[in-house]
């Protein structure tokens with residue numbers, strides 16, 4: 001999204017295979033976007049090809065953190081592990097341009113702690129995107145008590161400039177969307193723990209009675225049951241006083257059995273690609 005709006009992007013991953021996978025995914029996504037413009041007749045084929053080539057030329061894949069040294073904004077989106085993220089920011093803080101803004105795309109960790117690890121808490125924000133990023137309009141901009149006004153303003157304007165609808169939130173667990181969504185998923189799963197209703201009936205009820213595109217079991221499978229469990233475990237440990245943060249037994253059991261939802265082909269539902277096809281027993 002950033003490269004399509006004219007910015008130069010350095011995309012870093014320490015794992016070569018993942019770097020190539022990411023590069024290929026971006027290439028395919030840009031090809032689809034170009035084809036769509038031709039289909040809508042807003043570009044002819046030659047213009048779409050030029051747009052594709054120019055956008056790609058603005059992206060530099062790299063396996064080396066040092067290649068971020070001249071960037072003005074660095075958005076961290078590495079594995080969701082607090083210790084690894086803190087180590088990353090300790091290293092990054094000493095490598096990059098002293099005026100650069102540092103941002104984290106974390107879904108569940110305190111932005112304040114990551115900012116402190118970077119050694120430049122005043123230039124640190126949360127910048128939380130939603131999957132698939134090229135489709136989902138929302139960006140949550142998280143301002144900590146230490147974030148300075150200039151850092152916040154620039155990040156908010158950046159989010160707008162890449163076509164997102166930014167919202168502001170303080171450094172509260174889950175920010176806005178996940179703070180409401182993850183407890184909703186947990187409450188849905190608790191209905192199964194208590195034997196109140198079946199997986200299928202809870203999902204049908206929330207789809208047709210509450211107008212949701214997916215019920216809680218389908219959505220938890222879609223997000224990844226391991227991801228849901230790790231978010232909830234972190235919140236329960238850090239906020240034992242919050243009654244909305246609970247861990248359903250059925251969620252722990254599925255993850256222990258390696259049934260992680262869509263990505264493993266089975267969770268509460270059996271999946272074929274991106275489609276849930278039948279309830280798993």
Ligand SMILES: NC(=O)c1ccc[n+]([C@@H]2O[C@H](COP(=O)([O-])OP(=O)(O)OC[C@H]3O[C@@H](n4cnc5c(N)ncnc54)[C@H](O)[C@@H]3O)[C@@H](O)[C@H]2O)c1
Pocket residue numbers: 012013014015018019076077078079080084088105106107108128129130131
């Ligand atoms: N998956 C989602 O739907 C989603 C949505 C919003 C936000 N997020 C957040 O984005 C981040 C990434 O999520 P994901 O699902 O893509 O994770 P993932 O574990 O699938 O991918 C993480 C990538 O980071 C790379 N990596 C690990 N350590 C690194 C390091 N030190 N330097 C550079 N690269 C490193 C890995 O090689 C891997 O390619 C997490 O913080 C997550 O909370 C994810």
